[in-house]
Amino acid sequence: MSEPDDSLRVSDAERDAVLRTLGDHAAVGRLTLDELEERSGRALAAKTRGDLATLTSDLPREAGQASELSPLPTVRNMVAIMGGSHRRGRFRTVGSINAVAIMGGDEIDLRDAELEGGELTLNLFALMGGSNIYVPDSVEVEVGGFSLMGGHEEVGSERPPRPNAPLIRIRVYALMGGATIYRLPPQARGVGLKEARRLAKAADRGELRAPD
DSSP states (O other): OOHHHHTSBOOHHHHHHHHHHHHHHHHTTSSOHHHHHHHHHHHHHOOBHHHHHHHHTTSOSSOOSOOOSSOOOBOOEEEEESSEEEEOSSEEEEEEEEEEEESSEEEEEOTTEEEEEEEEEEEEEEESOEEEEEEETTSEEEEEEEEESOEEEEEEOOOOOOTTOOEEEEEEEEESOEEEEEEEOGGGTTOOHHHHHHHHHHHHTTOSOOOO
16 A cells, blocks of 8 residues: 555545454454454554554455464363363364363453354353453453352443454353453453453443543
8 A cells, every 4th residue: 555545534434344354364363352352443443544554464365264374272161170270372262162160260361362253152150169251341242141149240341342343152050159251441451360350340440541
């Protein structure tokens, strides 16, 4: 793109086209959930074609298929019995993850996960245990299930999901247990879980400045 074109103002249609492109590349594993949401936020705020061009400059023109080189581990099941299980870092999800916690707990950090097709269902089963789930606050989260002497809690930013954001369905089935879902603000990108929880709680109390 020539330098004069870079300075031209963009339309909503151009922003939407870049959002679709980013989503396509995330669906085949080129972008993690956090990378997708960070770039999507910048796309929505972009004012010039140059701003938009930087968001896809390191991606091939066509999304194509997921690379078969150095495949990431695909997570389907997690079990914690009288202890804890942890999943963080870069990994791939396909369809659903089943997490079982019996007198124990699961820590599931989805910020660096790759969501095939832009959707994921988390089935959480807890008996005197529970799970902590970490997601960017701009994705769409649906929570359901059934709990007896337990339940679920959402902590963090109350920003509405961005248009066409990835969808995470969380189904909680708990007896004397449950799940805490941390909706992480942009300030929590790249930080550890303890700091991420602190920032989510600060956002929940309205103590963080709204993102630009």
